Amino acid sequence: MNIGPTYLDQFAGKILVRCPDCFGRAELTKRLDRRGNIAGYRFVCPSCCHARQWPKKGANWFPGPAGGPFLPGFELNIWLQTPCCGSTLWAYNLAHVTFLENYVAATLRERRNHQWGWSRNSSLESRLPRWMQVAKNRLSVLKGLTQLRAMLDDRQTTEGLVKSKRRT
Numbered sequence: 001m002n003i004g005p006t007y008l009d010q011f012a013g014k015i016l017v018r019c020p021d022c023f024g025r026a027e028l029t030k031r032l033d034r035r036g037n038i039a040g041y042r043f044v045c046p047s048c049c050h051a052r053q054w055p056k057k058g059a060n061w062f063p064g065p066a067g068g069p070f071l072p073g074f075e076l077n078i079w080l081q082t083p084c085c086g087s088t089l090w091a092y093n094l095a096h097v098t099f100l101e102n103y104v105a106a107t108l109r110e111r112r113n114h115q116w117g118w119s120r121n122s123s124l125e126s127r128l129p130r131w132m133q134v135a136k137n138r139l140s141v142l143k144g145l146t147q148l149r150a151m152l153d154d155r156q157t158t159e160g161l162v163k164s165k166r167r168t
Contacts, residue, residue: 015029022048040053042054080093080097084140
């Protein structure tokens with residue numbers, strides 16, 4: 001499989017997160033200005049109508065988990081997360097899950113050089129944790145990714161959490 005370079009911010013256009021109010025599935029979406037540049041982010045929960053906006057901070061600012069499935073600065077947990085191989089497997093959205101499935105399932109992983117002819121160490125492929133890349137964990141990681149994919153279709157989980165939260 002010839003991959004790359006792919007960057008985490010390519011998946012940051014729409015991030016599925018857990019609503020801090022109702023614990024349901026919500027979205028954190030990029031907001032663009034008239035020129036198509038990032039103007040900030042908007043959080044919306046369709047279950048409880050909680051909404052919030054964050055303006056852009058700096059030239060290249062985008063959300064990024066710092067070693068786990070939590071978005072610092074937003075104080076939001078990523079929706080797609082599951083225990084796997086003694087750690088937490090997480091993804092922003094369906095496109096991110098699909099990328100990880102393709103990468104992990106590949107038995108031969110060749111990275112293309114960057115457009116200037118050198119390999120980038122900042123690419124997502126080079127930054128994946130070792131436990132996700134080793135062959136002995138391949139089946140476990142793919143099983144975890146299947147669970148994440150199932151969470152995208154599992155509306156009962158979201159509705160159940162919202163109903164239980166409303167009763168309290």
